[in-house]
Amino acid sequence: MLSKGGCPKNALSIRDALEALEGRWKLLILFSLSTGNKRFKQISKEVPGITDKTLSKELKNLEGNKLITRNVYDTFPPTVEYSITAHGKSLEKVMDELHYWGLAHRKKIMGK
Amino acid sequence: MLSKGGCPKNALSIRDALEALEGRWKLLILFSLSTGNKRFKQISKEVPGITDKTLSKELKNLEGNKLITRNVYDTFPPTVEYSITAHGKSLEKVMDELHYWGLAHRKKIMGK
Numbered sequence: 001m002l003s004k005g006g007c008p009k010n011a012l013s014i015r016d017a018l019e020a021l022e023g024r025w026k027l028l029i030l031f032s033l034s035t036g037n038k039r040f041k042q043i044s045k046e047v048p049g050i051t052d053k054t055l056s057k058e059l060k061n062l063e064g065n066k067l068i069t070r071n072v073y074d075t076f077p078p079t080v081e082y083s084i085t086a087h088g089k090s091l092e093k094v095m096d097e098l099h100y101w102g103l104a105h106r107k108k109i110m111g112k
Numbered sequence: 113m114l115s116k117g118g119c120p121k122n123a124l125s126i127r128d129a130l131e132a133l134e135g136r137w138k139l140l141i142l143f144s145l146s147t148g149n150k151r152f153k154q155i156s157k158e159v160p161g162i163t164d165k166t167l168s169k170e171l172k173n174l175e176g177n178k179l180i181t182r183n184v185y186d187t188f189p190p191t192v193e194y195s196i197t198a199h200g201k202s203l204e205k206v207m208d209e210l211h212y213w214g215l216a217h218r219k220k221i222m223g224k
Contacts, residue, residue: 011143011184014207018136027130031123046202055141066220087220094213095126097206102129108178109132 017094020065025050025058027098030091032085043082062088084105129206132177137162137170139210142203145180146198155194172198 032046069090144158179200
């Protein structure tokens with residue numbers, strides 16, 4: 001698309017995507033949930049560097065964008081787990097391309 | 113990749129990519145430069161909502177990441193133009209997938 005030149009319609013869709021995925025955490029949280037349902041503390045461990053406050057905010061935002069669901073189980077005390085939705089899983093190709101590009105970028109910039 | 117489950121190596125490459133593309137502006141600036149070399153004011157017009165201060169900061173960051181080049185022409189007064197590099201153009205597939213996903217997301221969330 002870049003080689004074919006930009007058009008305003010595409011820029012709008014890319015803007016929508018960037019807004020839903022803004023920041024450095026959301027895709028990493030989804031990536032963590034892609035291996036299975038997890039509790040807050042488990043996600044926190046798998047996304048190094050994130051604070052509890054930020055993780056809490058990001059989880060709410062992801063839920064609002066229908067990318068994850070928050071499941072409350074009727075145990076005592078109640079158990080809360082997060083799971084990725086089908087819509088969240090539909091980011092697979094975006095993640096794949098980011099992965100390939102990230103590898104190439106690391107080579108280019110860091111020479112590793 | 114999401115469906116196959118995450119692995120730490122992939123998360124690292126995705127983290128690298130997200131760091132290089134962080135925020136809502138960089139891909140939109142690259143998108144603007146994908147149609148040809150442009151001067152500061154032209155980019156500013158094509159990326160609605162960006163301030164001059166932010167654009168200036170983002171251009172420096174993109175240059176540092178070898179995604180664009182800043183070309184100074186020996187005119188009077190000197191002319192400055194920005195162009196996308198081959199490395200910047202290599203984001204095409206990422207942009208394509210973001211575009212498709214952004215369209216689906218708009219449909220899902222906004223019902224448009």
